[in-house]
Amino acid sequence: xxxxxxxxxxxxxxxxxxxxxxxxxxxxxxxxxxxxxxxxxxxxxxxxxxxxxxxxxxxxxxxxxxxxxxxxxxxxxxxxxxxxxxxxxxxxxx
Numbered sequence: 001x002x003x004x005x006x007x008x009x010x011x012x013x014x015x016x017x018x019x020x021x022x023x024x025x026x027x028x029x030x031x032x033x034x035x036x037x038x039x040x041x042x043x044x045x046x047x048x049x050x051x052x053x054x055x056x057x058x059x060x061x062x063x064x065x066x067x068x069x070x071x072x073x074x075x076x077x078x079x080x081x082x083x084x085x086x087x088x089x090x091x092x093x094x
Contacts, residue, residue, distance in 0.1 A: 009082070010057065018087065020047060
C-alpha cells in the first residue's frame with residue numbers, strides 16, 4: 001500500500017473535468033485507488049464517488065493505492081493532481 005497527501009491547486013477544485021481525468025487515469029491501473037477528503041472517501045475509478053468529495057482549491061487529499069502496480073499508480077495520479085489537472089495555464093505576463 002502506498003499513501004500520499006496532496007493539495008488541490010487548480011482554481012476550481014475537483015470539479016467534473018478533473019474528476020473525469022482522474023477516473024480515466026486510474027482505470028489504466030490494476031491497483032485500487034482511493035482518495036480521502038475529510039471524512040469522505042472515494043474509489044477513484046468511479047466518477048460519482050470522486051465528485052462527492054467536494055474538494056475545492058486548497059483541499060488536502062489523501063491518495064492511497066493498493067495492488068500490483070501501486071507505485072506507478074500513485075506516482076501518475078499524484079503528478080496529475082500536482083499539475084493542477086492541466087488547468088493552471090501559463091504564468092501571467094508582467
